[in-house]
Amino acid sequence: MSKERVPRIIQGGMGVGISSWRLAKTVSMEGELGVISGTAVALTLARRIMERVDEEDVNRALDAFPYQKMIERIRSKYSPSTDEQFNKDRFKAVPIPTIEYSKDLLELTVVACFVEVYMAKYGHDGLVGMNLLEKVQTPTLPSLYGAILAGVDYILMGAGIPIRIPAVLDSLSSNLDTVLPIKIAEDDGTEIVYSKFSPTGFAEGEKLPELKRPKFLAIVSSAPLALHLSRSQYGSPDGFVVEMPIAGGHNAPPRGKLQLSETGEPIYGVRDEVDYEAIQKIGLPFYLAGGYGSHEQYVMATNLGASGIQVGTAFAFCEESGMEKSLKQRIIEAVKKGLGKVRTDPLASPTGFPFKVVEIDETNGIPEIAEKRQRICDLGYLREAYRKDNGNIGYRCPAEPVDDFVKKGGKLEETVGRRCLCNGLVATMGLGQKRRNGTEEIPIVTAGDDLKFVLRFLKPGQVSYTAKDVLRILLGKDLKQVL
Ligand SMILES: Cc1cc2nc3c(=O)[nH]c(=O)nc-3n(C[C@H](O)[C@H](O)[C@H](O)COP(=O)(O)O)c2cc1C
Incomplete structure (x- = not known):
């Protein structure tokens, strides 16, 4: 497998x-990204480190x-060894x-991205990328540098307009001091x-390593945005992922005034349709994402001029994904029974973007359960920076305790229906916090509308499937595909 290969998936x-x-490594070893x-x-x-998860790796x-x-x-600091304060x-x-990272957090962030990319790349020469969200701004520079130190091949970024990233990657991979403007509310x-x-x-005075500049794929939802990015003074992306609003995770909001369906979900219309010809005319490789979890969809994408597809939901529920195993299994079982509906929640995400939530028992995907969670903001990745009356910068999140948010100048109406995605998503990977008062953070699961099709990857009699099963079906190598 050559590194110059253009991935299809x-x-x-x-x-x-x-x-x-582990998931990225499996896909990469199969020749895809x-x-x-x-x-x-x-x-x-x-x-x-505290839990000794994947300790050897x-x-x-x-x-x-x-x-x-x-x-x-x-x-x-984190090894579960002699620290008396450490409560198991x-x-x-x-x-x-x-915005200004402490030395501790700076080191931890660079190292964490290095470790994740290193583990995905270890023992083979396939391509590995790292995804970041434009909206989560403060970790961006150290995260990118850590991934570059580990030789990451691609950076993919959406959930906002990642216009500066090409220049940032040029600068960081040349070991130059780099800045990124932070949005202040x-x-x-x-x-x-x-x-x-x-x-x-x-x-700290040690020799700087020689680094490779990764390619950059911007995740966009429209041709005008792709064109705008391609003409930016900060350099052009190397390609695009064009994502439809049925994709898992965060979605771009509908264009124009927000209208909600009877179930309270954002309504997308003709103005949200993508002009593929216009994207193709830009002349850069592009991938289509959002509901492309079948071979037919893959063929359709390539017929529209795409180099391939980006798929999330199908991989999120395979054996190698990082979702906590029993939760993954429960969702597959629920889908078999026609349950596990995916709802596009216009309020759940503190970012204000619509966010897809799986309605599955014992998770914050069920509004009645989510409402019962006592608000606490102790991870802080989705906090926005704002200017205090004295001119200093403060931080607030509409999912934090309501009084705190309002005291910081946030609007009361912005707190309605907001979920703590930081704690919920970390719990989804089985690393949720347990609190002194005996409560435990519970998961919130996101998936695309394609969740109802995950059964197509299960072989008869099996209860789980692998990333290779997904790739085989997407690439049409399995004639017995069940639709
Ligand atoms: C569980 C889950 C989490 C996701 N998280 C992110 C994310 O952190 N950043 C991002 O850019 N996209 C995220 N996505 C979107 C995927 O990268 C991908 O574009 C999308 O899932 C493709 O559509 P599909 O879900 O219909 O396959 C997520 C999707 C899922 C299912």
């Missing part, structure tokens, strides 16, 4: 931890990191992201606030 990045290193999620990996690496990756003093610090049932806190933009990363400062 991109296994979509799925946070938090669903597109695990395996993508790890870079979202909140600082937190999940720390919790993995994690240790191999930690040992390969170029700056070992940092690894000593991380190990001594609870996870030690990890610093919350802010309701600011008029006269005083730009930057997130900053210095590879030289990070290396």
Whole structure:
């Protein structure tokens, strides 16, 4: 398998931890593009170390990191060894992201992305990508640098307009000091606030390694946005993933005024249809995503001029995905019974983007359960920066305790129906926090409308399927495909 090969299938990045290193590695070894999620990996690496999850693989990756003093610090802080404070049932806190990272969090973030990419790339020469969300801004620079240190081949980024990323990748992969403007809520933009990363400062005087610049695929939902990005003064993406609103995870909001269906879901119309010819005219490779989980859809995409497809939902429920095993199994069983409906929730995500939620028992996908969760904001990845009255920067999240949000100038109506995706998604990978008062964070599961089709990947008599099963069916290598 040559690294120059153009992948036909991109296994979509799925946070938090669903597109695990193991899933990405399997897909990559099959000659396609395996993508790890870079979202909140600082937190999940720390919790993995505490829980000794994938210990041998994690240790191999930690040992390969170029700056070992940092690894000593991380190990001594998070290893479940002699720390008397460490309570086996609870996870030690990890610093919350802010614009200026503490040294601890900076090191942990770079190392975590390095580790995840390293583990996905270990032992073969296939292509591995990392997915980040534009909306989650403060970890972006250290996350990208960590992935680049591990030789990541592709960066994929959507959920916002990732216009600066081509220039950022040029700069970071040349080991140059790099900045990224951070959006400050309701600011008029006269005083730009930057997130900053210095590879030289990070290396603390040690020799800087030579780095490869990864390719960049921007995740977009329209031809005008793709065109705009391709003409940007900050450089063009190397290609696009064009994602439809039936995809799992966050979706682009419908164009125009938000209208809701009888079930309270956003209505998409003709203005949201994608002009594939216009995308093709840009002349860059593109992939179609959102409901492309079959061979017929793959063929259709290539007929529209796409290099291939990006698929998430089908991979999210396969054996190698990072979703907690019994939860995955419960959802497959529910789908067999015609349950496990996917709802596009216009409110759930603190980002304000529509977010797909699986309505499955014992999770925050059930509104009555979600409403009962006592609000607490202790992970903070989706907090937005805002300017306090004294001019300093503060942070707030519409899913945090309502009073706190309002005290920080947030609007009461913005808190309605918001879910703590940070804690819910981490619980979905089986690393949810247990609190002193005996409560436990419970999962929230996202999937695309394609969830109802996951049974097509199950062989008769089997209760689970593998990433290879998905690839075989997507690429039409299985004639007995059940529709
Ligand atoms: C469980 C899950 C989590 C996802 N998380 C992310 C994410 O963190 N970032 C992102 O860009 N896309 C995310 N997506 C979207 C996928 O990368 C992919 O584009 C999408 O799933 C394709 O559509 P499909 O779900 O119909 O296959 C997620 C999808 C799923 C199913």
